[in-house]
Amino acid sequence: MKYPKPTRRSWAEPFKIKVVEPLKTTTRQHRMAAIEEAGYNTFLLRSEDVYIDLLTDSGTNAMSDYQWAGMMLGDEAYAGSKNFYYLESNMQKYYGYKYLVPTHQGRGAEHIISQILIRPGDYVPGNMYFTTTREHQERAGGMFVDVIIDEAHDPESLHPFKGNVDLQKLEDLIKKVGAKKIPYISVAATVNMAGGQPVSMENLKAVRKLTAKHGIRVILDATRAVENAYFVKMREKGYEKKSVAAILKEMCSYTDGATMSGKKDLLVNIGGFLAINDRDVFDEARNMVVVFEGLHTYGGLAGRDMEAMARGMEEMTKEDYIRSRIGQVEYLGQKLLDWDVPIVKPIGGHAVFLDAKKILEHIPQEKYPAQTLAAEIYLDSGVRTMERGIVSAGRDPKTGENRRPKLELVRVTIPRRVYTQAHMDVTAESILEVYENRKKVKGLKMVYEPKHLRFFQARFKRI
Ligand SMILES: *Cc1c(COP(=O)(O)O)cnc(C)c1O
16 A cells, blocks of 8 residues: 655654553454443443543643653642642643632532532523533522534534624623523533534624623633634634633633633643632532531642643643644544544544544434444444433433434544544544444343433433
8 A cells, every 4th residue: 555645744643652552452352242231331431441532631641741840849738738738839820810629520629619609499501511510400409501603513514613602692691591590600621512513702892891881790601712712823813823722721711710620621640629709609519528528738639730830821821732633633533534434523623523423324313323323433432422412412401301402512622732643534434334233233222220410420321
């Protein structure tokens, strides 16, 4: 075979590999037994039985030598660890908020802010739901209302900022229930459930303007805000020459606080925080964090974890890093597009989302096409992906009915700095193989359904 001459100049990962972790290959027979044992739920597979793990980008990042060196500088004091103060000052430097409350991970921050700001009967608008975010809003007695633009629900739409808030929907909600019943709007950047799609700066500004008029707070889900900032630089007029760091800070300046899962952008394996500008909310958050996470200067983390997060902030904003991060996702997605495999467009920041509704169009949503597709990809190659469709959407807490999301997707999520371009090739080829044999696939039935966040532990059988 002859390689075609390149039509572009390549770039490579902006790091070299110092430590390696061997991967295990398995036989199809082994994988058949493993997925059966796991109830056809990739969350229930043992990591040992997985070849390339693209389940999630959460906590699966590779830390740098600089971060590992920082781990040795952990100040494991119960109170007032120096790593906390470094994290606090870097948060202020890169995100620009006043106060920091560390938490064990993102949902710890979501829990605290939901309990402080939401009263039973309140409405919490957001640009598409996220599983843990909505769960904590509902536990606090709030009702989530989706105010994302319609394009977000259309996997074919090429809108460059599919994460945008629909201002009309937001205004309609304010008119309908009154601003007093809306403690805050939760704005995610980028929007995980829409396919890693960004919000534009223009939209953030407009949301700020509208909510300020009504005294409604804006809380940013900053989990992948750096990846959002990169898209703003690439796609939004006036930002081409700005640094990703400056764009990130500007984005945050239109919000009142943020919940953060450090396990994503911050290039660590565990950690998170709540950041807030309001002193009273901060005081309440500090009261609550002691009960649920740990003292306000560690929030469930070791000193070394806070040091690694602080250093991650410095690395995530480096231009060559973020270009290769998004570039790798783009590489995988473009390959699949070139081979006519249906995926969500434009390609998102942290993952390629396969359109399971299209790929397995002969399987109705009640037979879990996305769950089925993820199991088939695992069977083919040992590549682990996850469902983002009717199983993840769960049931309506009021009616008990299944929520039926328009999008029925399989998320192929890329951990940061972990895999190489060759791993992306193997993954793309496996997905193509499954796609070409799609007609043989049947579907699943659910045989065990957990009460909360069911996608994590639900079990299925083949039909
Ligand atoms: C992961 C994630 C969270 C929750 O964070 P955890 O660290 O997993 O608790 C919240 N929002 C978004 C968008 C996420 O991707």
